[in-house]
Amino acid sequence: MKQFYQSLYFTKMMFTLIIGLVVLFILAFVFPFLLGIAQLLFLIFCLMWLSDLLMLYRNKKGIFCRREVPERLSNGDENPISIYLENHFSFTVQLQIIDEIPFQFQKRDLLFTTNLKPAETQIVEYLLRPTKRGTYSFGAVNVFVKSPLGLIKRRFQFSQDKEVAVYPSFLQMRAYELMAISNRLTDLGVKKIRKIGQSQEFEQIRQYVQGDDVRTINWKATARRNDLMVNAFQEEKSQNIYSLIDKGRVMQMPFEGLSLLDYAINATLVLSNIAIYKQDKAGLITFSEKVGQTLMAEKRAGQMTKILDTLYNQKTRYQETDYEALYIHCKTYLRQRSLLLLYTNFETLTSMRRQLPYFRKIAKDHLLIIIFFENTELRALLEKPAKTTEEIYHKTIAEKYFYEKHQIVRELAQYGIQALLTAPQNLTISTVNKYLELKSRGMI
Known part of the structure; x- marks a missing residue:
């Protein structure tokens, strides 16, 4: 009843x-x-x-x-x-x-x-x-x-x-994987970049295409075919690609519901999958006030499952990040030159300069890419016209911080350290673009 x-x-x-x-x-x-x-x-x-x-x-x-x-x-x-x-x-x-x-x-x-x-x-x-x-x-x-x-x-x-x-976003990972398999990454916004670097392993002789290095022209084959022919070399593979994820308090800032840490985790998952598909080795290091989990770079079957399970348990630690501990860890465990994609965030030039000595030391042994985030709220404020004195004041302060973000990129470039400043929602596309660009230029 x-x-x-x-x-x-x-x-x-x-x-x-x-x-x-x-x-x-x-x-x-x-x-x-x-x-x-x-x-x-x-x-x-x-x-x-x-x-x-x-x-x-x-x-x-x-x-x-x-x-x-x-x-x-x-x-x-x-x-x-x-x-x-x-x-x-x-x-x-x-x-x-x-x-x-x-x-x-x-x-x-x-x-x-x-x-x-x-x-x-x-x-x-x-x-x-x-x-x-x-x-x-x-x-x-x-x-x-x-x-x-x-x-x-x-x-x-x-x-x-x-x-x-x-x-972490495995749906996004699968979408990029399918695009990579069918060579349609451009449909998702990834730029198509001509490979201008090369290894020493010969692959084939093919017809010249605009953008090819003229130094690779095969003059004997050109004379026989009465058409420009070039030597094609196999792309260098099996390079170490490490994603270094900062879990400090700066990564807790939310954008569109997701924290910066989650954006970095989703981008890492996609990039690692693309790297393994490109026959490179993908690895992972998490850190904050101390170094967290380390997953050595591999390309064997099951590596993506390990990366996915490792990323699932990552949480922000709300403490100041220790980059010295990261440098010591990289010096100890990463013996081979690798591409290091460091996901972090800097709001001011001063905060970056405090860590610059450690970035320079890491960059001596590896190709370091520092990836940090554009404040989309500041951009929206700058695009909005100021009408009152208070709004002018707020806009002036916003311009100062917006300018400092771009100044960080320029200062890092002075020391030979590459930096990528991107909006959180564009992080995955920008990161994959950067990886493919470096790979096409033979820098890794």
């Missing part, structure tokens, strides 16, 4: 009819001829209510529902969730579906309405975009069924409690 009461809900139409009957009975005290009409309507109402109750409750399993959720969700991406519905009633029903999604999404208005004919099936689909890694718990799926009479609703509750892990 308790289960019956918990599943029974009254509709707005029922309350409207009850109010109308009450008003009619009140008017019957003033106009006695209305009493008979009110009693007849009340009888009809009771019969309709009982009929509605019988229609909804005589079939114990009138509705079947199943939520389909991926085994893992991709952080920062739109993940598809679907709800499968079957109508076992002998009449068309109106459905309201409320899914108890994890509290991290802070959504309390996830309501879907639909109609189902007898024996009909339907799939309701929606998207969820998580912004934090970790474990998310789904609750029950509540389906409220209303008959054609529309006086009451019956709730079917399908307890599908399920915990789903949110991993």
Whole structure:
């Protein structure tokens, strides 16, 4: 009986009819001829209510529902969730579906309405975009069924409690992987760069194309074919590519729901996958006030799984980053010259200069690329016209910090250290572009 009461809900139409009957009975005290009409309507109402109750409750399993959720969700991406519905009633029903999604999404208005004919099936689909890694718990799926009479609703509750892990953006990684396999990286914004570097391993003789190095022209083959022919060399492979991720407090700053750390993690996952596809070795180092986890560069099967599992557990440590510890660690463990992509952030030129000695020492042994973030809020403020004295003051301060970001890039370049300043949402594309550019120039 308790289960019956918990599943029974009254509709707005029922309350409207009850109010109308009450008003009619009140008017019957003033106009006695209305009493008979009110009693007849009340009888009809009771019969309709009982009929509605019988229609909804005589079939114990009138509705079947199943939520389909991926085994893992991709952080920062739109993940598809679907709800499968079957109508076992002998009449068309109106459905309201409320899914108890994890509290991290802070959504309390996830309501879907639909109609189902007898024996009909339907799939309701929606998207969820998580912004934090970790474990998310789904609750029950509540389906409220209303008959054609529309006086009451019956709730079917399908307890599908399920915990789903949110991993770094593997959907983005797969998208870039498919583009790389089909040589369509330009569709995602990655620049197509002609390879101007070369190794000493000969591959083939081919026709000259504008942009080829004239020093590779094969004059004998040119004379035989009466057309410019060049020697093509195999691309150098199996270089070490390390992603160095700063987990200090500067990486906690949020942009569009994701922290800078999560942007760096997503970019690292994509870049590592592209590097392995290009026959390079991908590795990983995390650090903050001390060096965290180190995954030595490899290209064997299973390396991406290790990288994904390692990145899943990374959290901001909210402390000042120790770059001296990073330099000592690199000096100790990275014996071969490697490409180091260091994800961090600097808001002022002074903060960068404090770490410059360590960057210069690392750059002596490796090709170091420092990747830090453009403050998109400052850019939006600069593009907005200033009308009051206060707005002019704010805009002047914003211009100072915006200028310092670009000054950091120029100062690092003076010491032969490459830097990449990018908006958080463009980090992955910019990083992959930089890697492909360096690889095409034979710098790694």
